[in-house]
Amino acid sequence: MSFVFVNPNSTEAMTATIVAAARAAVPELPITGCTSHAGPPAIQGGADGAAATPPLLAVVDALGAEGAQGVAIACFDDTGLEEAARRARCPVIGIxxxxxxxxxxxxxxxxxxxxxxxxxxxxxxxxxxxxxxxxxxxxxxxxxxxxxxxxxxxxxxxxxxxxxxxxxxxxxxxxxxxxxxxxxxxxxxxxxxxxxxxxxxxxxxxxxxxxxx
CATH class of the missing domain: 3.40.50.12500 (Rossmann fold)
Structure with missing residues (x-):
């Protein structure tokens, strides 16, 4: 099992940046990353956050089913956090x-x-x-x-x-x-x-x- 940083936007390079920082902070933990490919390229304000939330929730649901130990929503807006935390099978936090x-x-x-x-x-x-x-x-x-x-x-x-x-x-x-x-x-x-x-x-x-x- 791993702790997964989910990038709610579709920019793969940003996911790589996020995972590198997380692994450097806690090298003893198994950290992986996941990109929400159906999300917008960037999340800037409420409209982008609303567009990003449905595909993000689908990703979080899948990760819970796969046995993730914990999930971090890797957008500073904490996009979809409350709904994700309510429905997930594992702890979900926002950065x-x-x-x-x-x-x-x-x-x-x-x-x-x-x-x-x-x-x-x-x-x-x-x-x-x-x-x-x-x-x-x-x-x-x-x-x-x-x-x-x-x-x-x-x-x-x-x-x-x-x-x-x-x-x-x-x-x-x-x-x-x-x-x-x-x-x-x-x-x-x-x-x-x-x-x-x-x-x-x-x-x-x-x-x-x-x-x-």
Missing amino acids: GQAAFHHAALRSWRFSVVTTLPVSLPVIEGNIARYGLAGHCAKVRASGVPVLSLESDPDAALTRIVEEAQRAEAEDGVDCVILGCAGMSALTQRARAALGCPVIDPVEAAARCFRFIA
């Missing part, structure tokens, strides 16, 4: 959910740096629904489209780091959360550029699986 709770368990006040402004209402709504709004200073958009994280990572990193540095300087936070699974390839360089901790949501979710194994 956004894991990142927010990681910060809260440390009593850290956090800001999130995500991709485009269209994603802000979804992320803010999730934080409120998890009961963690009191820990969140601000959700910030870097202006980086999701697929640019794969096609032009250096330019993406520059804009993400600039926004994260503004969060660190202006928001009165203890840490910054990277608000996209595709940012995992940039995490180490972002950490080198900031003085506060940087939470990678893929790492946070992978480490949650230690309590299930």
Whole structure:
């Protein structure tokens, strides 16, 4: 049995990035990845999330039937998480959910740096629904489209780091959360550029699986 990171979008390269980050975080656990090929190429806002949810749920159902030990929804919007968790035969967590709770368990006040402004209402709504709004200073958009994280990572990193540095300087936070699974390839360089901790949501979710194994 394995712990599976399910990418709700159809971009295979992003799945590979996610799996590499998860395996590096918990090398002792069997981590695999799965791409929802019927999903949109990227999830940017509520409309994309709604389109991605039905095929995602079909993937999660199949993984449960195949004996997955745990599933992580590898989209920071926690796409389809509530329904997937209700119907799955194994534990299902979201990478956004894991990142927010990681910060809260440390009593850290956090800001999130995500991709485009269209994603802000979804992320803010999730934080409120998890009961963690009191820990969140601000959700910030870097202006980086999701697929640019794969096609032009250096330019993406520059804009993400600039926004994260503004969060660190202006928001009165203890840490910054990277608000996209595709940012995992940039995490180490972002950490080198900031003085506060940087939470990678893929790492946070992978480490949650230690309590299930």
